[in-house]
Amino acid sequence: xxxxxxxxxxxxxxxxxxxxxxxxxxxxxxxxxxxxxxxxxxxxxxxxxxxxxxxxxxxxxxxxxxxxxxxxxxxxxxxxxxxxxxxxxxxxxxxxxxxxxxxxxxxxxxxxxxxxxxxxxxxxxxxxxxxx
Amino acid sequence: xxxxxxxxxxxxxxxxxxxxxxxxxxxxxxxxxxxxxxxxxxxxxxxxxxxxxxxxxxxxxxxxxxxxxxxxxxxxxxxxxxxxxxxxxxxxxxxxxxxxxxxxxxxxxxxxxxxxxxxxxxxxxxxxxxxx
DNA sequence: ATAGAGTCTCCAGTAGCTGGAAGGTCAAGG
DNA sequence: CCTTGACCTTCCAGCTACTGGAGACTCTAT
Numbered sequence: 001x002x003x004x005x006x007x008x009x010x011x012x013x014x015x016x017x018x019x020x021x022x023x024x025x026x027x028x029x030x031x032x033x034x035x036x037x038x039x040x041x042x043x044x045x046x047x048x049x050x051x052x053x054x055x056x057x058x059x060x061x062x063x064x065x066x067x068x069x070x071x072x073x074x075x076x077x078x079x080x081x082x083x084x085x086x087x088x089x090x091x092x093x094x095x096x097x098x099x100x101x102x103x104x105x106x107x108x109x110x111x112x113x114x115x116x117x118x119x120x121x122x123x124x125x126x127x128x129x130x131x132x
Numbered sequence: 133x134x135x136x137x138x139x140x141x142x143x144x145x146x147x148x149x150x151x152x153x154x155x156x157x158x159x160x161x162x163x164x165x166x167x168x169x170x171x172x173x174x175x176x177x178x179x180x181x182x183x184x185x186x187x188x189x190x191x192x193x194x195x196x197x198x199x200x201x202x203x204x205x206x207x208x209x210x211x212x213x214x215x216x217x218x219x220x221x222x223x224x225x226x227x228x229x230x231x232x233x234x235x236x237x238x239x240x241x242x243x244x245x246x247x248x249x250x251x252x253x254x255x256x257x258x259x260x261x262x263x264x
Numbered sequence: 265a266t267a268g269a270g271t272c273t274c275c276a277g278t279a280g281c282t283g284g285a286a287g288g289t290c291a292a293g294g
Numbered sequence: 295c296c297t298t299g300a301c302c303t304t305c306c307a308g309c310t311a312c313t314g315g316a317g318a319c320t321c322t323a324t
Contacts, residue, residue, distance in 0.1 A: 002270075003270090003271070004269090004270060004271080013313085014270095014271085015312075015314085016311085016313085018272095018273095019311075019312060019313090023311090034271090034272090034319080034320055035271080035273095035319085035320085036270090036271060036272080036320080036321090037271085037272090045259065048259075048260055049258050049259050049260070052257075052258045052260070055233075056233050056236055056237050056258075057230070057233040057237075059310080059311090060310075060311065060312095061310095066254075066255070066258065069252075069255065070255045070258070070259065072250075073250060074250065075250045075252070076247065076248040076249070077244050077246055077247060077248075077249055077250060077251055077252035078246045078247055078248060080246075080252045080254050080255055081244045081245075081246035081252070081254065082246075084237050084240060084241040084244070084254050085241055087237055088234055088237050088238050088241065091230050091233055091234045091237070094230055095227055095230050095231065095234065098189070098223050098226055098227050098230070099227065101187075101188050101223055102220055102223045102224065102227065105188050105189075105216050105219055105220050105223070106220050108216060109213055109217055109220065112209050112212060112213045112216070113209050113210075113213075114209055114210045114212075114213035114214075115208065115209060115210055116208040116209075116210060117208070117209055118204075118205060118206065118207045118208070118209060119209055120201075120207070120209035120212045120213070122212050122213065122216050123198070123201065123202045123212055125184075126181050126184045126185050126188075126202070127177065127180075127181055127202065128177070128181070128184070134301075134302075135301090135302075136300090136301065136302080145281090145282085146301095146302090147281075148280085148281065148282085150303095150304095151282090155280090166288080166289060166302085166303090167289090167302080167303060167304095168301090169302085169303090186280095191279080191280095192279075192280070192281095193279095
């Protein structure tokens with residue numbers, strides 16, 4: 001299989017697959033005589049795994065760890081679970097941060113007339129007058 | 133005022149202030165004879181404005197727009213409000229994305245024993261067996 | 265033979281900083 | 295007067311995770 005086919009079947013752009021090879025997330029692909037990368041079904045599985053893990057927000061580094069665990073028959077599921085829970089903790093942190101921003105921005109926007117006059121509590125608050 | 137003082141008073145690292153000058157978010161600072169950047173109270177106000185806007189998640193580009201509006205006495209508050217509302221929409225999108233991830237990862241983690249055995253629904257799902 | 269699609273490598277750019285090196289400056293203490 | 299240490303300067307590199315494009319080659323079909 002050429003990279004384009006694998007790309008379609010894994011849901012990852014060909015560019016991204018080359019990039020993952022570059023950074024060592026996946027081993028270098030076998031090559032045809034003319035230099036094209038040649039893939040098999042296993043590679044498609046691996047790339048799908050990566051695609052799903054990335055889709056769940058795991059960092060590329062974490063995906064590397066998950067891949068290693070996946071391919072390690074003697075792994076302890078506790079290690080996988082720990083990674084997953086650490087990830088949800090990180091997600092929670094990000095959500096909380098975004099919700100804080102959302103609350104504030106929305107609150108400011110609600111108090112802004114939004115007409116052609118210059119008065120604007122949003123700018124006033126950013127300028128610090130709101131807490132002066 | 134030297135950059136360090138302004139940094140302390142604005143809440144932005146000196147490096148970041150230089151960076152903002154570099155990319156044109158703020159105009160180049162006046163210099164002393166020896167080449168040190170020299171700031172006044174107005175600059176502190178501006179940098180605080182930037183710091184707060186960044187803290188609310190506005191992109192540097194948006195902060196540039198907000199700064200321009202802030203300094204434009206003939207602005208229409210509608211323009212500011214539009215920016216703010218577009219930003220909340222973007223925040224909402226991100227929150228929704230993170231919540232989707234969170235749900236899935238947490239669900240997987242809950243079904244994983246997390247002991248020293250290798251069986252792990254997290255990996256199985258990432259491998260696609262969960263939906264085969 | 266040739267057109268068009270696919271592939272190759274390499275370089276550069278995105279966002280928003282951050283760290284570090286090599287060197288100049290300034291104020292205080294001895 | 296000299297030195298020490300904190301501060302400032304520029305420039306270059308690196309971080310995350312790709313993405314776009316140039317220029318050149320290969321493969322397939324007509």
